[in-house]
Amino acid sequence: MWLVKMVKVNPTILRWARETAGINIDDACHKLGINETKKLTARERLLVLEEGTIEPSRPMLVKMAKHYHRPLITFYMEGPPIKGERGQDFRSLPISYPNEDIALVDALLRDIIARQSIVRAALEDEEETEKLNFVSSAKMSDGVPRLVDFIKEILKFNINDFYKKDSIANAFAYIRTCIESKGIFVLLIGDLGNYHTDLDIKAFRGFALADNFAPFIVINDNDSKAAWSFTLMHELAHIFLGQTGISGASDDFQEERFCNDVAGKLLLPDEELKRLEIKDVTNKSDLMMQITAFANDRNLSCSMVAYNLYLSGEISQSTWLDLNDAYRNLWEENKRKNRIQSNEGEGGPNYYIIRKHRLGKSLTSFTQRMLAGGMITTSEAGKILGLKPQNVQRLFEVQSWK
Numbered sequence: 001m002w003l004v005k006m007v008k009v010n011p012t013i014l015r016w017a018r019e020t021a022g023i024n025i026d027d028a029c030h031k032l033g034i035n036e037t038k039k040l041t042a043r044e045r046l047l048v049l050e051e052g053t054i055e056p057s058r059p060m061l062v063k064m065a066k067h068y069h070r071p072l073i074t075f076y077m078e079g080p081p082i083k084g085e086r087g088q089d090f091r092s093l094p095i096s097y098p099n100e101d102i103a104l105v106d107a108l109l110r111d112i113i114a115r116q117s118i119v120r121a122a123l124e125d126e127e128e129t130e131k132l133n134f135v136s137s138a139k140m141s142d143g144v145p146r147l148v149d150f151i152k153e154i155l156k157f158n159i160n161d162f163y164k165k166d167s168i169a170n171a172f173a174y175i176r177t178c179i180e181s182k183g184i185f186v187l188l189i190g191d192l193g194n195y196h197t198d199l200d201i202k203a204f205r206g207f208a209l210a211d212n213f214a215p216f217i218v219i220n221d222n223d224s225k226a227a228w229s230f231t232l233m234h235e236l237a238h239i240f241l242g243q244t245g246i247s248g249a250s251d252d253f254q255e256e257r258f259c260n261d262v263a264g265k266l267l268l269p270d271e272e273l274k275r276l277e278i279k280d281v282t283n284k285s286d287l288m289m290q291i292t293a294f295a296n297d298r299n300l301s302c303s304m305v306a307y308n309l310y311l312s313g314e315i316s317q318s319t320w321l322d323l324n325d326a327y328r329n330l331w332e333e334n335k336r337k338n339r340i341q342s343n344e345g346e347g348g349p350n351y352y353i354i355r356k357h358r359l360g361k362s363l364t365s366f367t368q369r370m371l372a373g374g375m376i377t378t379s380e381a382g383k384i385l386g387l388k389p390q391n392v393q394r395l396f397e398v399q400s401w402k
Contacts, residue, residue, distance in 0.1 A: 009061065009075050011052030016080040017068040018050070020106070022099030031067045032060065069107035069192060086113065087210075087244030092252040093203060104197055105204045108189065109246065112207065112218055115384050119185070119363075120214040122370045122380075132183050135212045136242025140254075144261045147240060151233075151266060154182060159269065162229075163298045171299035172228045179236060180362035185214065186232065188221040188358040193386075198222055202249045206231045208238035215239050221358065224331045226301040233263035264308045267300060273308050278315070287315075288326060303327045352391075352398040359385060368396050 018028050028034075029042040036042045048054045056064070065072045074081070086109045093102070123129045134154050138147050151157065155178040165171035176186050191197045201223045209216040217235040219228055231247075237259040238245060251257050276294045281287045288302075291309075295302045303324050310320035356364055367384050370376045371392070382389040 009056060010077060010079070011050055013075050013077060013080060014056070014064065015050040017064065017070050017074065020080075020103060021068040021070075022101070022103035023067070027100075028067070032063045069103070069110075087208075087246070088255070090245050090253045090256045091203065091248035092250040093248065097203065101200050101203050104192060104199055105246070107192055108199065108204065108218075109207065111192075111386070112187075112189075112209065112216060115386075116185075116209055116211065116214055116216050118376065118380050118384055119366065120211060122375045123213050125375055129213060131212045132215065133212075134182070135210055135215055135239055138240040138242075140241065140258050144258065144265060147237065147262050148265045151236065151240060151262070155179065157266070159267070159272070162267070165299055168225050168229075168299045172225065172232070175229050175232055176360065179217070179232065180360060183215070184236070184239065185216045185363045185366075186360050187216065187218045187363065188228075188360075189218050190220050190222040204246060205249055206235040206247045208235040208244060208247075210239050210242045210244045224301065224335075226295070226299075227303070229267060229299070230263050230301050230304045233266050234259045237262040260307070261311065264304060264311065268298075268305060268308050270312065272298075273305075273312060276305070276309070278309070284322070284326070287319075288323065291323070350398060352395045355385075355387070356395055356398060364395070367392075 018025075023031065025043050025046055029046050032046070034042045034045050037045065040048070049056050049060070061072060061075055064070075064075065134150075138150065157175070157178050162171050162174055165174055180186055190199055192199075199220055199222060201220050204220050205223060206220065207216075207218040209218075217232060217239065219231050219235070221228070223231065234247065238247075238255075241255070241259075243255060245255075247256060247259075251260055276290065278287060278290060281290060291305050292302050294300075295305045306315070306320055306323040306327070309315045310317060315323075363384065367376070367381050371378065371381045376384075378389040378392055381392045385392060385395060387395060
């Protein structure tokens with residue numbers, strides 16, 4: 001008869017997982033449902049688990065895996081895993097920025113990199129897969145105009161087609177289709193599965209994974225829909241520069257300013273910006289009205305138009321920053337009102353329709369093709385799509401969001 005040796009939980013992993021999730025002891029007790037007893041406080045009960053005095057139950061480990069955003073198997077490892085390569089960090093976050101929000105973004109990056117590795121492995125198994133030579137083909141020293149022209153040439157991107165779309169959503173879909181047709185996967189992700197894990201745009205606006213076979217771009221869809229197109233072009237510039245990394249709301253880094261300039265010129269060429277005449281505008285409210293009308297007619301972000309006015313020297317930096325804050329406040333107020341109206345309504349589209357839209361046609365169809373051809377397992381398909389394996393087929397069967 002064979003004796004099976006039971007693998008025990010490594011208590012040092014419990015503390016490491018909590019701390020890297022940015023959760024203090026008191027908050028962890030609340031999230032995990034650990035209450036005080038006659039002999040021990042809630043804090044003491046968690047500490048005896050982390051010190052290894054008591055073995056955590058299976059249900060407790062499941063809770064820890066959920067709230068610490070770690071796979072269950074992590075708690076049985078001999079030691080904390082080495083932090084994987086995630087590219088460059090182009091953000092400038094204040095020291096006081098919440099650790100838990102930073103940890104949520106770290107969890108997202110781990111998830112995206114894991115998804116991309118499965119996609120890349122499947123592509124490598126296909127004999128017809130070709131290297132995407134435009135990835136890492138540009139340098140900042142080439143200058144903004146040259147990269148703008150190169151991107152337009154590769155994508156066959158026509159700004160007038162973008163302007164003619166009947167909505168901001170369809171204009172974004174046009175750019176997304178242009179980019180996905182070149183082998184880049186574009187995802188919309190704003191949380192880790194529920195609204196309790198919403199990702200703040202200050203900590204994460206976009207992420208580019210510059211790979212020559214399976215490049216990924218991820219956009220935080222908590223941002224305004226008008227900003228998605230700009231963020232997508234910004235992250236695309238990172239792909240062409242060969243820069244894997246995460247972007248936030250700031251532009252303190254030279255690379256961020258360069259990619260902002262590229263995105264701005266792609267979506268609003270100088271000759272088009274000249275159509276906006278503001279020389280006779282004397283107050284802020286009138287300026288905002290003119291910019292808003294101009295932006296809405298072209299499916300653009302008002303903040304992006306204001307940014308281009310600053311780059312062209314039409315307005316000062318202080319005016320641009322003031323306008324940017326004003327537009328951000330307006331957007332946040334509208335978002336709050338829409339959330340209230342949504343809660344009072346009868347509900348939105350089917351979950352799987354929304355999920356399919358966020359994943360994009362390219363990643364969804366690729367996963368379906370690989371699964372049908374036996375190149376990946378159902379579990380791997382679920383990982384790529386962010387679904388449980390048993391729900392993969394259901395997503396394939398729903399109609400895409402028109």
